[in-house]
């Protein structure tokens with residue numbers, strides 16, 4: 001059981017996904033988690049009701065008492081949020097940022113202290129313990145801080161350490177990644193319903209197909225191409241279907257999509 005006091009700055013979708021995933025394990029307790037939003041009392045009360053976490057009444061006390069500060073505001077709100085906390089932050093406090101694009105040195109520039117900063121990029125599957133998180137350490141973070149961040153994010157999925165300059169790629173790939181998969185699911189669902197399967201029949205078949213394919217990737221050594229070839233009988237249905245995807249250049253579209261998302265992460269960091 002972890003006893004560190006954690007405060008989430010920003011109580012949006014990502015903070016909730018991380019919090020929900022943490023509280024589904026027996027390693028964290030709601031009494032150790034506090035949330036702070038810029039406004040929106042209803043949202044804070046909703047999260048308090050759902051998870052039993054505390055609300056920050058006095059930001060000075062909340063920050064001074066925290067062991068770990070998790071920054072989960074939008075990149076555009078990052079500087080204002082950190083600068084407002086700056087007077088209360090102690091230099092030994094671990095700061096974990098899940099914000100797209102924002103560098104660890106941006107954060108210590110705003111705290112004006114040599115805080116250990118870990119920049120992490122989880123995804124929303126954190127809420128059920130299946131995030132693919134990558135993280136890197138800022139220059140004041142030691143191996144112990146990295147270990148602490150690994151322990152935290154390992155409770156909500158897998159964790160990979162990467163060099164900080166690779167985090168833009170991670171953001172465009174696996175940070176945004178669940179949305180690409182939902183986009184495919186959405187297209188499959190539309191097709192199935194247009195072809196007259198019921199919504200429920202389609203959803204069951206699609207979700208299990210995605211889960212099975214994902215587990216094949218995860219649990220076998222076969223590459224995606226090898227796995228695809230096993231499904232594709234010469235002259236069969238898959239070949240006909242994939243041929244159509246190729247006509248529409250869907251793989252090129254994915255390359256362009258991920259490159260655009262990576263570029264956007266870079267832009268968010270330099271705004």
Ligand SMILES: NC(=O)C1=CN([C@@H]2O[C@H](COP(=O)(O)OP(=O)(O)OC[C@H]3O[C@@H](n4cnc5c(N)ncnc54)[C@H](O)[C@@H]3O)[C@@H](O)[C@H]2O)C=CC1
Nearest residue numbers: 010011012013014037038072073074075077081098099100
């Ligand atoms: N949604 C996702 O799938 C992922 C999001 N992220 C990152 O997480 C961060 C948050 O994203 P979301 O949760 O999707 O956004 P969101 O818009 O749902 O939540 C952000 C929250 O921050 C609050 N906020 C803004 N300024 C504040 C301040 N000064 N002090 C305290 N709270 C403040 C807002 O009221 C809002 O509730 C972003 O930086 C994003 O790049 C990272 C990985 C995945």
Ligand SMILES: O=C(O)[C@@H]1CCC=N1
Nearest residue numbers: 100171172175176177
């Ligand atoms: O769309 C975004 O900017 C955030 C970062 C990764 C996923 N969602």
